[in-house]
Amino acid sequence: MKARRGFSLIESVVAAGIVGILMLAVAGVLGLAARAMPTEDDVASRSARMSAVLSDLADDLASASSVVSVSATAISLRVPDRDGDDVPDTLAYQLSGGALTRRLNARTAGIALTGVESLTFTPAWVSVDRRSATAITTSAAQQLAAFSPTTSNTFRISSLNHIAQVVIPRLDEDVVSWTPTSVRVRMVVKGGLLTSTTCRIFDGDVTSGTMGSLLGTSTGVSLLSGSMAGWASFDFSGVGQIARQRPITIVLSSLALLSTSDVSCETSGVFDGFLAMAQSSNAGGNWTMFREGAMGFEVVGTLRRPGTSAATTSRLDALAVDLSIGGIGRVRRTIPVPGRPAME
Secondary structure, three states, rough: OOOOOOOOHHHHHHHHHHHHHHHHHHHHHHHHHHHHHHOHHHHHHHHHHHHHHHHHHHHHHHOOEEEEEEEOOOEEEEEEEOOOOOEEEEEEEEEEEEEEEEOOOOOOOOOEEEEEEEEEEEEEEEEEEEEEEEEEOOOOOOEEEEEEEOOOOEEEOOOOOEEEEOOOOOOOOOEEEEEEEEEEEEEEOOOOOOEEEEEEEOOOHHHHHHOEEEEEEEEEEOOOOOOOOEEEEEEEEOOOOOOOOOOEEEEEEEEEOOOEEEEEEOOOOOOOOEEEEEEEEOOOOOOEEEEOOOEEEEEEEEEEEEEEEEEEEEEEEEEEEEEOOOOOEEEEEEEOOOOEEEEE
């Protein structure tokens, strides 16, 4: 029998070299795989970073004054000044190359979170009706205050005897100011040659000692007048605007020749709150107050109030964030937005 021939030295060396190369290759692959696998420390660190980024996003959404733009992988917000120039800034979050970036204005974006495999922003909008003030509008002339006595009480007016009526019209809260255009007074005039009645409007309240500047004067003259009982009208023009809830004082006096002029009035039992009256026998030098009194009068005037316009806007109520992060998995979070910023 022939003896078996063994491996030569050269063959053994070549075989050993091939086996060594294969082992090195396998070891390299296993090393790369091991490095690619996240460790417990990597997962914990990435999870903590993700929570911090979502918290920062929630804070930025809460402080935003408006939404500049939003898409499935990016959102841009208008936020209060962050760089010290007293100008609102633009803050943007965006998915870029497996990372979530955060950029202020036109600066270079910083990496907020790595290992992002997918990201989806889903905004939740609500419709809000808002009213805004427009230009001031002036109403047509209308009755603003009035009182009609039920008794036959009268007060005689003359060049010395004056009667004063305090008026604070009860106006709607949206009225800015008002202007008297006419005053009607319930009077009784008895025969004579000449009757000249003057109606003056003063700023302030005579019954509290705060009667101020003269706002307007209107005079009615009657020659060869006969007897008259009813409402006498006094028209005014050029009276300035009077602030809402500010009182005025209407003062009546008369110059009569062979005639008398009486004003209907009540000096008690008037409980309307905004009516008060005063009488003077020395041309306004001193006044006798009747805080519940009123003469028969009517004030007509115009009102000024701001116009309003209504508009419906869409506002960000919440932002849903759907994240997939390597080593962590899928994370879903809905962030409420308390300030509800509008889309620019």
